[in-house]
Amino acid sequence: MSVPFYVSPEQLMRDKADFARKGIARGRSVVVVQYDDGIAFVAENPSRALHKISELYDRIGFAAVGKYNEFESLRVAGVRLADLRGYSYDRSDVTGRSLANAYAQTLGTIFTETPKPFEVEMVVAEVGASSADDQLYRLMFDGSVSDEHGYVAMGGSAERINQALAEGWQDSMSLAAALRLAVAALSEFGDEEPRSLTASQLEVAVLDRSRPRRAFVRIDTPRLTSLLEA
Amino acid sequence: MSRSPGLPGAFALTGSASFSEFLAALHPDRLPVANTPGPDGGWAPHGTTIVALRTADGVVMAGDRRATMGNIIAQHDIEKVFTADDHSLIGIAGTAGLAVELVRLFQVELEHYEKIEGVPLSLDGKANRLASMLRGQLGLAMQGLAVVPLFAGYDLAGQTGRIFSYDVTGGRYEEHDFYAVGSGSSFARGSLKKLYRRQATAADSVRIALEALYDAADDDSATGGPDVARGIYPVVGTVTVEGSRILGDAEIGPLVGAMLESRHESASGDAREGA
Secondary structure, three states, X not given: OOOOOOOOHHHHHHHHHHHHHHHHHHOOOEEEEXXXXXXXXXXXXXXXXXXXXXXXXXXXXXXXXXXXXXXXHHHHXXXXXXXXXXXXXXXXXXXXXXXXXXXXXXXXXXXXXXXXXXXXXXXEEEOOOOHHHOEEEEEOOOOOEEEEOOEEEEOOOHHHHHHHHHHHOOOOOOHHHHHHHHHHHHOOOOOOOOOOOOHHHEEEEEEEOOOOOOOEEEEOHHHHHHHHHO | OOXXXXXXXXXXXXOOOOHHHHHHHHOHHHOOOOOXXXXXXXXXXXXXXXXXXXXXXXXXXXXXXXXXXXXXXXXXXXXXXXXXXXXXXXXXXXXXXXXXXXXXXXXXXXXXXXXXHOOOOOHHHHHHXXXXXXXXXXXXXXXXXOEEEEEEEEEOOOOXXXXXXXXXXXXXXXXXXXXXXXXXXXXXXXXXXXXXXXXXXXHHHHHHHHHHHHHHHHHOOOOOOOEOOOOEOOEXXXXXXXXXXXXXXXXXXXXXXXXXXXXXXXXXXXXXXXX
């Protein structure tokens, strides 16, 4: 019987993190932007059926990049947790913070305890009564959470996209302006030449503050086209 | 993943998009099927009359506001008609506490499916789901704690409004033009039989529903009539291709006023006389 090599915990974690980062960087990106009446999610996603963006609860949305089967199982778990809590207590007791915490715990456990970490990065966003009350939580593959303000970009070339967003983002932008900014930022993918993304290549949804109960609405291609051209 | 501190393993299981099955597996104690003992339901508040009728462009459903407990009026302003989701309504008669909880579970059930699968259930799928949830309560029904819902919605595939009635064993029956459940239902159905017109507009159908509830309250002590002094009017909901909504008191109040006015002139309240 061979004696297993000793691998230091630092090395082990670094290898896992590199592996996860590489997996995430391969995928197309997702941008989440605050605008005056809510929060917009914009994903480069040619599929009409396999969503990267979805509703978790009345005022809470979800966006993810990375391996589809992994973030889909997390999305379903989040919907179950939210519905269970809302049914057991009250709809107002379901918060983005508690969902982000549950995700962080789950991702952290998977990262440390399983040989293969999840190759996902996610945003849990909750729309509040005013834009000051909006919450954006960014969750990394290792379970670390950060509380963001204004905009978040995830996936391949997230840094470049974040930079583009940092230059263009302003407080209380209109929806059309926020979408144009997000699409322009997404067009700079990797080292490729900037492309022009059309509405049919994008998956877009918003958490609309003004809607009474369920704030999450998908924006279909015709409406997106008119918003981008406005 | 089953080890703390992450989410328990049940959250990550693949397969069912049913919230009630998930709840039954993880927290059976939180289901509305509580272990409530009792020889009969006379001590628990009961809801009474619900009517539903098909209109030219969908369905109208209305319910009175009374809950009774034997000979006592337990509540004057209970709400027994709810939007189940974007294209359906549910009304409940029977043991109020269990019925309201069943509605809450049914609402979560429909929304849960829609969120997990990305598309809403078909109208038949919703109606069947309600039937199996009712069947789970058969034991309670045998103890006198029956819940009898009335379900109506807009069938987006068939482009028409449809009404489903149920019995306590979970039997599901599709009704043609109109239906009523609850203690005053036979009087309401008699009234609807005379007043109902196919292809009536939603506004006319709301009036017909109000008339039917008034007739039920006239002869059934457990059904409450409109309470003008307190401003308590029947709860009325409509479903069309545009969606489902509950009409506000501001809309119902004047309609009730007009109905009472015409009843001064003719006790039958035949809407056709004014038309």
